Amino acid sequence: MPSLSDYFELNKDPIFQILVDVLGNIHSVLEIGSGTGQHGVYFAENLPHLIWHTSDLPEYLPEITERIAREGPENIRGPLALNVCDRPWPVSSMDAIFSANTLHIMPLKIVEHFFEAVGEVLVKGGVLCVYGPFRYGGRYTSESNARFDQYLKQRDSLSLGLKISRI
Numbered sequence: 001m002p003s004l005s006d007y008f009e010l011n012k013d014p015i016f017q018i019l020v021d022v023l024g025n026i027h028s029v030l031e032i033g034s035g036t037g038q039h040g041v042y043f044a045e046n047l048p049h050l051i052w053h054t055s056d057l058p059e060y061l062p063e064i065t066e067r068i069a070r071e072g073p074e075n076i077r078g079p080l081a082l083n084v085c086d087r088p089w090p091v092s093s094m095d096a097i098f099s100a101n102t103l104h105i106m107p108l109k110i111v112e113h114f115f116e117a118v119g120e121v122l123v124k125g126g127v128l129c130v131y132g133p134f135r136y137g138g139r140y141t142s143e144s145n146a147r148f149d150q151y152l153k154q155r156d157s158l159s160l161g162l163k164i165s166r167i
């Protein structure tokens with residue numbers, strides 16, 4: 001089974017091509033669910049005009065802190081302890097919010113928190129970028145995404161129980 005790092009290697013450049021375009025005039029970015037910190041380090045390094053704020057649930061912070069200390073450029077910040085469900089979020093007036101591979105693992109109620117809080121934290125005219133597996137027009141984009149969806153639905157009550165209990 002590929003790891004998050006393997007997926008990062010596959011997706012970092014296609015995402016980067018989009019970010020170059022949409023974050024060109026942006027100053028501050030908040031990343032939700034930074035995970036290993038790899039996206040934050042890579043995008044901050046390659047988009048040096050940005051201040052990139054990393055964040056995640058408390059249990060992920062040591063790994064992100066370590067990565068930033070080891071290889072982070074000077075324009076990366078955090079990580080902040082930020083659970084999407086805990087409102088208000090501990091930041092304000094962000095020009096952009098970025099999140100990769102998070103919405104599909106969150107139950108609908110948490111996704112609703114995500115979008116409501118994004119509305120509170122983003123400046124007017126700010127940019128929201130989300131990356132992950134989605135269905136378009138109700139259709140899966142690949143067989144593997146269809147299988148992944150089945151897998152997520154089967155493990156839903158177990159894997160999401162802790163977070164559901166917070167709302």
Ligand SMILES: C[S@@+](CC[C@H](N)C(=O)[O-])C[C@H]1O[C@@H](n2cnc3c(N)ncnc32)[C@H](O)[C@@H]1O
Nearest residue numbers: 004033034035056057082083084085100101102
């Ligand atoms: C599959 S990982 C993706 C990590 C990274 N963004 C990447 O693409 O490699 C999902 C991330 O979402 C975070 N996450 C899950 N529920 C969350 C919540 N309620 N609030 C904030 N982050 C959450 C997890 O802690 C984890 O870092």
